[in-house]
Amino acid sequence: MAAERVKKLMQGNEACAEGALYAGCEFYAGYPITPSTEIGEILSYKLPLIGGKFIQMEDEIGGMAATIGGSLAGKKSLTATSGPGLSLKQECIGFAAMAEVPCVIINVMRGGPSTGYPTGPSQSDIMATKWGTHGDTPVIAVTPSYVPEIFTETVRAFNLAEKYRTPVFVLFDEIIGHMREVVTIPHPGELEVIDRAKTDVENKEDYLPYDNRFEIPPLAPFGEGYRYHVTGLNHDEDGFPTNDSKKIDAGNRKILAKIENNKEDIWSCEEVDTEDAEVLVFAFGSSARSASFAVREARKQGIKAGLLRPLTIWPFPDEPLRKAASKAKVVIVPELNLGQTVLEVERTLPGVKVEGLHRVDGEPITPAEILEVIDKYK
C-alpha cells in the first residue's frame, strides 16, 4: 500500500513552491517582492536540498535573465514576482518568447500602477501579461483560485512551458497567495509531469535549435556539446539572425501558431450551472471564489445563474465562453481592476449584454456585490 500523502495547511505561495518542486523545477532566479516573496524564500531553502540552485539576482531584470539562462542549460526554471517586477521583466519575457525558451513566471498580483499597494490584492496585470512586452508575442497564463489549485496549476504551467517551449505565467493575487488551505501533496506520478523533448540528432554539430521539421523543435541543453546561437533577433533554423523576409514572416507566425493551434490543449475551465444559465458570471482567481458564493445564493433564489471559471486566461478561452453563454442574457465580469478581462468578454460575445464589476481599493469583491448585480437581471 502506498504511503499516506502529506496533508498540510499551506499558504498559497508555499503551495506554489511545492508545485514547482513536484514539476521538477531545479532552478530559481529572482528578486524578492511582496506579496510573492515566500515563493523564493521557500525555494532558497528547498532547492539546494535536492541539488537545485537558487540565486537572488541584483534586480528583477537579472532574475528573469538568469531564469532564461537556467532553462537553456536544461533545467526547468522559475521566477516569481509582482506587478512592478513584471514591468521590469518584460524585455526578457519577450526574449524568452522569441527565442522559445521554456520558463515559468509566477505573478502574485498586487495593486498598481507602479508600486501601488504591496499588501493588497489585485487582478490588474491581465493585459500587461498579454501585451506588456512589444511585438506579437505568444502568451500562456493560468489563473488558479484555490490554494490546492495553485499547486496543480504550477505543475501544469511547467508542463505547458516545456511542451510548447514558451514562457508561461501563473497569475494569482495577494489573497490566495497569503491565505492558507489544506493541500494534499500527490505522490510522484499521480500528476502528469512533462519533461523537455530530447533531440534525436546524432551528430551534435548538426543540431538546429529552430529545426523547421517540427512545430515545436526539441531544445538541447547548453553544456552538453550542442552548439547553437540564441538571439532576440529574427533568426534562422540555426539561431543566427536572418534578414530573409520569408523567414522573418514564417518565424513570427510560427511562435504564435504553436499556441493558437493548440488552444484546446491549453484551455482549462470550470463550469458551474452553465447549461441553462441566463445570468453567467465569468470570473477567475480570488474573484471567482466570491462569484461561486454569489451564484449559489442566486440559484437558491431561483435565478438561473451560472459560473464560468477560466483556469487559462491566455490564450483567451473564447470558445468555452461562447458555449457557456449560449443561453445567457447577460454576462457579469467581476475583476479587481477597472476593466480588462471584460474587454475580451465583449469581443467574444458581440450582441450579448456584458457588465463589468470592478474594485481597486485593495479589498476583494464580495459575494454580496456580485449578487446585487445578478439580482438586476432576474
Place this chain on the structure above:
Amino acid sequence: MGDRYELRFSGSGGQGMILAGIVMAEAAAIYDNKVAVQSQSYGPESRGGASKAEVIISDSGTIDYPKATAIDCMLALTQEACTKYHGDIKKDGILLIDSDEVKDIPEGDFKVYSFPIIETARGELGKIIVSNIISLGLIAELTGIVSHGAMEKAVLARVPVAFTELNKKALQIGFDKARELKGN
C-alpha cells in the same frame, strides 16, 4: 454548525493574531478533519497597527469565499481592533474581548465575553506572548467549534518544543476560564 462557521482574531500587529488563525485552521482541518480556510489582512508594518486573521470552518465541501461575511465569533485584544472590526458579527454571535484593553464595548445583538487575557498571560504565566494561546483555549471552549484535543495538538505542533509546557498551561487556562465565563 452549517456550511460556514466564521472566526475573526483581531488585535495589534505582533500579538500573534495570524498565528492564532493558523492554529485554529490547523486544529479544524488537520486534526478534526473539517475544512478550513485562513486569511489575514495587515499593513506594511509587522508591529503595531490593527491586525486581523480570519478562519472559515465547514464540516465538508469546498469553502469558496475565504473572508468573513457574518462572524460567529470574534476576538479583540485591543480597543482599536474591536472598534474597527466588530461590525460583521452576526446576530447571536460571540465577541470575546480583553477586559483591560477594551473599555468601549460595542453594542449589538451578540454575546460579549470579557476576560483579562493579556494580564493573565503576564501574571499567571509571566509571558504576554501566550495571550493568543489563552485566547485559543477560550474560543475553543466558548464555541465548541474544535475539540480540545485537536486544539492542543495544533498548538503544540506550532510552538518550539522548549515552550510546550508553557503553551499547554496557557491553553488549559483558556479552557477553564471559558467554562467559568459560560457559567456566569
